[in-house]
Amino acid sequence: MKIAVTGGSGKLGRHVVRRLTKEGHWVLNLDRVGERSPGLVVVDLRDYGQVVDAFLGVDRRHSGFDAVVHLGAVPAPGLMSDAATFENNMLSTYNVFQAARRAGIKKVVYASSETVLGTPFDVDPPYIPVDEEYPARPETTYALVKRLEEQMAIELTRWDPELSIVGLRFSNVMDPEDYEAFPSFDADAMLRKWNLWGYIDGRDGAQAVLRALENGKPGFEAFIIASPDTVMSRSSASLAAEVYPNVKVTKDLGEHETLLSIDKARRLLGFDPEYTWRTSSPSTGTD
Incomplete structure (x- = not known):
């Protein structure tokens, strides 16, 4: 497929671009930042005109896409003011979803977030392990936008029954070098209770995107994407x-x-995480 990846210069985005390219897909990174290269087109996702134009074609680079992976966003709560986070992320996602529809792209995968589950879980979760079955409980502006994005996807796929939008509720994305800090969490269970001690290796996050592109069905579905173990x-x-x-x-x-x-991600997407901080190399399954 020819795939546009927004935010391909980010922590997860780099893994996604690398994995999709390795699998034989033609990938173009649409981002505001990144080193000049044939694989990058600078696009401000807050500008609808730039987004729809980039999806339809960029001079000699391409003439359209088969799928969109939308990762470009303020990536966490508290990095910007609440109003700035809301404006950037909500507007960017609307522009990406709507531009994809206008361009005739029927396959969209995007980064939702574990935060819609109720992190930092100062209010107890309804049960453990948490899953996709209970109503979203956003507790921050960032999480509120993620919830509104999911609702927008529900309505857009209702309008267009051929459209597939998959929301991946990623846990805290980690690179192998981040694992050095994990043993320090053991002394105090409260240090990482905010997301139920979860994480996702960026390489497995990329696998989840690939599986969603391969196995996503028309309509909207949300999936929790986490590593099979805790931190x-x-x-x-x-x-x-x-x-x-x-x-x-x-x-x-x-x-x-x-x-x-x-x-749910294992069952419907074929997601099978390979990496764990305990080895930082491919695993054969859960602990």
């Missing part, structure tokens, strides 16, 4: 019991099993 050396059951004693645990937990359920 902790302690058992997942002991963490849940200590920090969330009043929350129902709905299954017998593996020793280090993620509390951000990836069962």
Whole structure:
């Protein structure tokens, strides 16, 4: 496929561009930043004209796309003012979704977020492991935008029954060099309780994007994308019991099993994470 990746210069975006290219797809990065190269076109996603023009064609570079992967955004709460975060992310996503529709692109995969699940979980989650079944509970402006993006995707796919939009609720994206800090989390279970001790290796995040492009169906679906284990050396059951004693645990937990359920992504997308901080190399499965 010919694929546009917005935000391809970012932490997750670099992995996505690399993986899609490795799989034989033709990829163009649309971003405001990045080194000058044949693989980058500078686009301000807040400007609808620039986005739709880039999707339709850029001189000798391309004449249209088969799919869009939308990762370009303010990537976390608290990096900018609330109003600036809302304006940037909401407007950019509307422009990308609408420009894709105008360009006749029927396959869109984009970065939603684990934050819609209720992080930092100062209010107890309804049950553990959390999944996609309970209503979204945004607790920050950043998470509110992610929730509104999902609702927008629901309506746009209702308007266009052939359109496929997949929202990937990524956990905290990590590179191998980030894993050096993980042992320091063990001393205090509260340090990483804000996202139920979850994370996603950027290489597995890229795999999730690839699987969503391959297996996404018409309509909208959201999927939690996390690593199969936690950031902790302690058992997942002991963490849940200590920090969330009043929350129902709905299954017998593996020793280090993620509390951000990836069962739906495994089942419907074929997502099969390969990397864990415990080895930082391909794994053969969950702990």
